[in-house]
Amino acid sequence: MMSSDFWSGKKVFISGHTGFKGSWLSLWLHSLGSQITGYALAPSTEPNLFSVLGIEKSIIDHRDDVRDLSSLKSVIKSSEPEIIIHMAAQSLVRESYKDPVGTYATNVIGTVNLLEAARSCGSVRVILVVTSDKCYENREIDYEYRETDPLGGHDAYSSSKGCAELVTSAFRRSFFENGKVVAIASARAGNVIGGGDWAANRIIPDAIRAFSDAQILLVRNPGAVRPWQHVLEPLSGYMTLCEKMWNQPSKFSEEWNFGPENESVCTVEEVTNRVSEIWGDQAAWRKSNGDHLHEATLLKLDITKAKKLLDWEPKWSLSKGLNETISWYKEFYDTKQDMRNYSLNQINEYQMYDFTENIVA
Numbered sequence: 001m002m003s004s005d006f007w008s009g010k011k012v013f014i015s016g017h018t019g020f021k022g023s024w025l026s027l028w029l030h031s032l033g034s035q036i037t038g039y040a041l042a043p044s045t046e047p048n049l050f051s052v053l054g055i056e057k058s059i060i061d062h063r064d065d066v067r068d069l070s071s072l073k074s075v076i077k078s079s080e081p082e083i084i085i086h087m088a089a090q091s092l093v094r095e096s097y098k099d100p101v102g103t104y105a106t107n108v109i110g111t112v113n114l115l116e117a118a119r120s121c122g123s124v125r126v127i128l129v130v131t132s133d134k135c136y137e138n139r140e141i142d143y144e145y146r147e148t149d150p151l152g153g154h155d156a157y158s159s160s161k162g163c164a165e166l167v168t169s170a171f172r173r174s175f176f177e178n179g180k181v182v183a184i185a186s187a188r189a190g191n192v193i194g195g196g197d198w199a200a201n202r203i204i205p206d207a208i209r210a211f212s213d214a215q216i217l218l219v220r221n222p223g224a225v226r227p228w229q230h231v232l233e234p235l236s237g238y239m240t241l242c243e244k245m246w247n248q249p250s251k252f253s254e255e256w257n258f259g260p261e262n263e264s265v266c267t268v269e270e271v272t273n274r275v276s277e278i279w280g281d282q283a284a285w286r287k288s289n290g291d292h293l294h295e296a297t298l299l300k301l302d303i304t305k306a307k308k309l310l311d312w313e314p315k316w317s318l319s320k321g322l323n324e325t326i327s328w329y330k331e332f333y334d335t336k337q338d339m340r341n342y343s344l345n346q347i348n349e350y351q352m353y354d355f356t357e358n359i360v361a
């Protein structure tokens with residue numbers, strides 16, 4: 001259960017607040033009473049979760065580029081945040097093949113700029129840099145990557161996230177006294193699902209676009225294995241970690257994996273079958289014949305460290321996460337009801353969920 005005792009009144013700076021995770025996080029933190037300043041580009045899809053949830057009503061909304069150091073410095077200085085959660089990124093593997101320079105500029109130099117702006121701002125006590133499970137050198141073996149494993153990446157997106165990890169580590173040691181005064185950590189999460197993602201070339205948004213249009217879904221890599229998790233899972237991990245860092249900065253200023261339990265690690269094909277089944281209405285898919293840029297085929301995360309030291313663990317099974325995800329989209333397309341309230345109810349249900357008994361408490 002996230003504590004409004006902790007989050008109420010906290011000044012939080014979120015980069016990437018107009019994106020999928022950023023919109024959910026802004027909604028959640030606002031519901032707990034945080035004062036949020038967001039910094040990001042305009043939403044890149046139509047529809048987009050940021051507008052659907054009416055996030056602009058709840059936060060101070062800055063539209064600018066993380067590649068612009070002077071703008072970041074000025075917004076961070078004037079908003080005087082206590083907690084910074086850095087999520088702004090070019091977040092798509094396939095886009096990184098089209099634009100490797102832009103991907104590195106945003107994901108690596110953007111992280112350098114954010115940390116440089118943060119270190120000259122006296123109000124900051126906690127910084128969390130969100131990277132990815134793809135930051136590890138993927139050996140394509142049946143293995144759960146641990147926080148101590150070598151960083152790497154075949155494609156520019158994955159490698160840019162490995163670079164962002166290195167940048168965070170260097171800033172921690174060079175400028176933040178290893179977290180003694182300002183806590184600084186990085187978080188590596190798995191493949192996120194949830195209502196309101198409309199990004200290109202991600203399996204759930206691709207499925208929703210195809211099924212809601214009565215089209216056959218084309219799937220690039222049905223055999224790829226991924227650690228799937230509902231978006232509220234890593235967000236609860238990020239929030240738990242920020243609380244711990246606030247109270248014990250040097251103890252938690254490290255790298256953290258936030259993945260699902262093993263039962264939620266499965267192939268794209270299994271997820272696609274399940275989504276088709278839940279959607280109904282003769283939803284169908286087939287393997288695509290198009291170009292096949294390299295994407296990792298086997299990816300698992302070891303989450304022992306977060307479980308033991310943060311007392312965090314995943315709550316929703318893959319099946320529950322998929323049901324919640326598809327219900328969200330059905331609600332959006334079928335009823336056009338107030339999705340802000342619907343999403344707040346999902347957050348509430350997530351918080352109250354008793355995963356030990358698999359029932360809502």
Ligand SMILES: NC(=O)c1ccc[n+]([C@@H]2O[C@H](COP(=O)([O-])OP(=O)(O)OC[C@H]3O[C@@H](n4cnc5c(N)ncnc54)[C@H](O)[C@@H]3O)[C@@H](O)[C@H]2O)c1
Pocket residue numbers: 015016017018019020021022039040041042043064065066067086087088089090091106110130131132133189190191192193199
């Ligand atoms: N979605 C996933 O499955 C997943 C998995 C692991 C890690 N992540 C990471 O989590 C974070 C959020 O992911 P998401 O799914 O919400 O991504 P998203 O693409 O939906 O949102 C990205 C956000 O970054 C902002 N942004 C992009 N380029 C920018 C720039 N140059 N300057 C300022 N803002 C910029 C966008 O405006 C948007 O607000 C990213 O760092 C991503 O790499 C995502």
